[in-house]
Amino acid sequence: MQTSQEKEYFTPEVGVNQLAAAIALMCSSKMVELDRDSSAFKPVSEFAFEDEARKQHPIFGRVMLWILFSTGAEYLLKASLIFSGLLEIKTQQKLGIPSKETPWTSEWLLSVPHAGVEDFSTMGRVKSQLAQLFYRHQGVSQEDRERVQHTYDLLTDAIRNRDAHAYVQGVRAAHFHVLETFCSAFNTLLSLVEENALKGALKIAMPNA
Numbered sequence: 001m002q003t004s005q006e007k008e009y010f011t012p013e014v015g016v017n018q019l020a021a022a023i024a025l026m027c028s029s030k031m032v033e034l035d036r037d038s039s040a041f042k043p044v045s046e047f048a049f050e051d052e053a054r055k056q057h058p059i060f061g062r063v064m065l066w067i068l069f070s071t072g073a074e075y076l077l078k079a080s081l082i083f084s085g086l087l088e089i090k091t092q093q094k095l096g097i098p099s100k101e102t103p104w105t106s107e108w109l110l111s112v113p114h115a116g117v118e119d120f121s122t123m124g125r126v127k128s129q130l131a132q133l134f135y136r137h138q139g140v141s142q143e144d145r146e147r148v149q150h151t152y153d154l155l156t157d158a159i160r161n162r163d164a165h166a167y168v169q170g171v172r173a174a175h176f177h178v179l180e181t182f183c184s185a186f187n188t189l190l191s192l193v194e195e196n197a198l199k200g201a202l203k204i205a206m207p208n209a
Helices: 012-028 046-056 061-083 123-135 142-165 176-191 195-205
Strands: 002-004 007-009 032-035 040-043 090-095 114-119
Touching: 012 032, 012 061, 012 195, 032 176, 040 176, 046 061, 046 176, 061 123, 061 142, 061 176, 123 142, 142 176
Parallel strands: none
Antiparallel strands: 002 007, 032 040, 090 114
């Protein structure tokens, strides 16, 4: 943990793990690939994605992969904020998981203690810190800044929250084209990551590559 003005922030080591998870989930969604030579995301073909989605599940495969993808995108945003020293640690009291020996009775909740859990917040809350992120990286063009902001506005309001809370038949059937813009935004965030941190994340996310 790093401390600044009595606030605690997640360390770069945590950022590496968040970035590794982001890369792993986004690539596992079969929607994008990461070119290791250029350290950039690029979309796969829509045909290839739809084929992979059907293999996952003939009906729900597409939304399953979109959820995986959007979760990875959230991790990427948080990793970017961590590396720039912007994601503050806030601890919340959460109900602990009962031990294996705890009997599942109507009273079991009373015997499970609450524990302090580090809270990474939600994508909707942390995306408001993008302005601070770009203030620390003045070399990012206004066009790229707006693309990143609009990407995460769309992910938060129209994709991630909707898919996570209820299944809507065919909801993502005509949305694959947004990946070109999304990948440009994600690559802007990747460009802000120091080389050693990115290499560390890639080693975790793609150990056999």
